[in-house]
Amino acid sequence: MSHRLFNLKNSKCFVPHGHNEYVKVYLASEGEDRLDGSWNMSNGFKALKSTWHNWIDEAVDHSMQLSNLDPLLDYFKENEPENLKHTLITPGDPTTEILAACFYAKINAFLERDDIDMRCNRVEIEETPTNTVIFHGDPEKAISVDHYDGPEIPWWKRADMSINDL
Numbered sequence: 539m540s541h542r543l544f545n546l547k548n549s550k551c552f553v554p555h556g557h558n559e560y561v562k563v564y565l566a567s568e569g570e571d572r573l574d575g576s577w578n579m580s581n582g583f584k585a586l587k588s589t590w591h592n593w594i595d596e597a598v599d600h601s602m603q604l605s606n607l608d609p610l611l612d613y614f615k616e617n618e619p620e621n622l623k624h625t626l627i628t629p630g631d632p633t634t635e636i637l638a639a640c641f642y643a644k645i646n647a648f649l650e651r652d653d654i655d656m657r658c659n660r661v662e663i664e665e666t667p668t669n670t671v672i673f674h675g676d677p678e679k680a681i682s683v684d685h686y687d688g689p690e691i692p693w694w695k696r697a698d699m700s701i702n703d704l
């Protein structure tokens with residue numbers, strides 16, 4: 539992926555650059571999926587894995603991650619609208635912190651849509667070997683949309699392939 543942190547002017551992070559990020563998600567059973575004594579597999583695990591991997595590989599992998607307030611977005615709108623679908627847009631700078639909270643909300647949206655009796659309770663994103671962010675808790679409380687002019691249900695809460703609200 540690539541990103542830039544628009545609020546860190548005069549920093550290396552302001553210049554668009556890339557990372558090989560590793561994402562780990564942890565799921566917990568909601569308690570209603572008793573193992574059947576034969577297959578002994580948690581419900582929907584295979585389906586979820588394919589949905590999640592598909593979203594990561596098709597939408598997130600190689601995305602350009604930008605703040606909704608970054609003027610680079612105007613460049614893409616005007617000059618390369620075809621590339622907007624590869625732009626992941628976060629409310630404010632696309633730090634690993636906000637990404638982890640958005641991913642947490644997204645995977646739970648997929649689980650709910652697919653009626654799978656599990657919820658994500660932890661997301662880890664390793665941005666570099668010395669920088670990992672762990673999120674657990676309520677993404678609703680963690681993500682501020684004060685400066686985000688999106689729909690009522692933004693992309694991170696929708697169970698679809700979206701990575702922005704354009």
Ligand SMILES: [Zn+2]
Pocket residue numbers: 541551555556557
């Ligand atoms: Zn970076």
